[in-house]
Amino acid sequence: MAKQVIFKEKYVKKIKDELNVDFYRGNEFMYDRKQTLMLPNINFPEGLSEKLNTSDDYKSAIQIYEAFRELEPIQASDERLWTYLSHVDLYPYMIKRWDDVQKGIAKDNKKFILDHWFLSSSTQSSLMRHAIAGLWWSVYLSTDNTRMDNKYHLTKILFRQLDFPTRTLGTYKLGRHKEAVIGILEFIEDNEDLFKTKFEYKTRFVTKHLNVIGGVKPISYYDRNFFKEELKKISEKIFKI
């Protein structure tokens, strides 16, 4: 079976430093095939790009996670992998999902490409914001293996609004604690009526509130029930948003 390929580190820097917007207007990104390396323990997922759904981030995220479920966190935080995938294997998906440059409607073409095709650093927030890495990590953080029927049930709630995993919850320190993520998502699930409107504002409020608590309490000490209880205490405030 073919193995997954990644860019060499220096090549990632080169295409970033010498970014040419025109290279992102075509249907294929032209790159130097000599500037790649093989990941010996990760199989190449055949036909992944075709399986992704440009109008459903949740479905795409599950496909990407399933295709690369063997990734260790250290590999899944490797800029070379995500840059390669967005420029080569998943480029057809990328130019359809993030088509502002192709359509000529991006305010700043270069910034748009840097924001979606590249990682600005290897920190958590940068990983979550990358167009492909963010999908993988969102599933990684929200998968609940205790749910035998559907371990991705909560992931679906997370993807109700893309900013929630990639800009809000996922980028906070809180997002590193799986029990916190699951607790928040279960609270939303249990209180659907509360989140029927203004989902984005309400989830932003909830995340900020728990993050403040994390300033004085050791968040990783608590299980999902603690977070649900804390949110129950502020139900009224959430309702009023």
Added chain:
Amino acid sequence: MKFNDFTFPHPVLGIGDAIRGITGFVNNPQITVLEDRYKILIECNLTNDDLNKILQEGNAEFLCEATCSNTVYRENTISDNARIEFEVPKKQVKGKVEFICLLVAKKNLLNYSNADAHPDYSGFTFDLDKGDILVFFGEFNFDADIKYEKLKAVSSFMEVVGRDDIEYTNIDLKKSKIEVQLPTNEYNIYRGDIIAQEMKFAPIFHASFVLNALLTALYNFEDNKDYLWAKALKYRLDNEDQFKNINIQDKDNIPEIAQRLLGNPFGRLLNGLNVIVESTENEE
């Protein structure tokens, strides 16, 4: 958690002067690098009588939280003992790995007070929830990108590369390793079999452009302290006995620090020249 300038609603030992007494670690936390994991050993120092009593009654426990923002890693280790030992798998972390050590309430504690608390708390008691912080022992970190076991090798912090757009050798400090950039012609000579494969020439390189590059790096250490080469060198400066009494802040020390880091390059150069002369004579 960042505890700087933070006021807790109840007295926490280790935060400002909320509670009188010594806290911290008995010795520096030990980080042992194993083949596929890091082994961490911490011994917390708890001398406060009231808190020791709470601990002995089973109402408090030690907590060490490990986080790594590069890999979204967050794990905690709980212990009833002040000596905490745990492992972090290498494949779970990259770059800076941070640790915070605490004593936390194991269950809800009603009417908590501490005889050594600051007079501001006098006459007050506090109802604490499970998980509330009682003691902050401290925090520390290490860099998982640094190959601690290979730090003695020059190649761990420096590399020589060729560049076709320069006429004179350049030293680039804005890279993960100190980069000695040679013009292509010189680089090709340097990489050629006759020179690159000859171990006897190593002291000559160390005493010439390697030492020069290292001096440049050390004189500009502060401006580049976030680069991996600087972190690797800092680790050696902080942990090797030979640097105990030599402070890098004093620029006069830098030539000696550089020579110590390279294992006396001038001495090795002269001995190396002797070897070359002797081997040449033998060949003749």
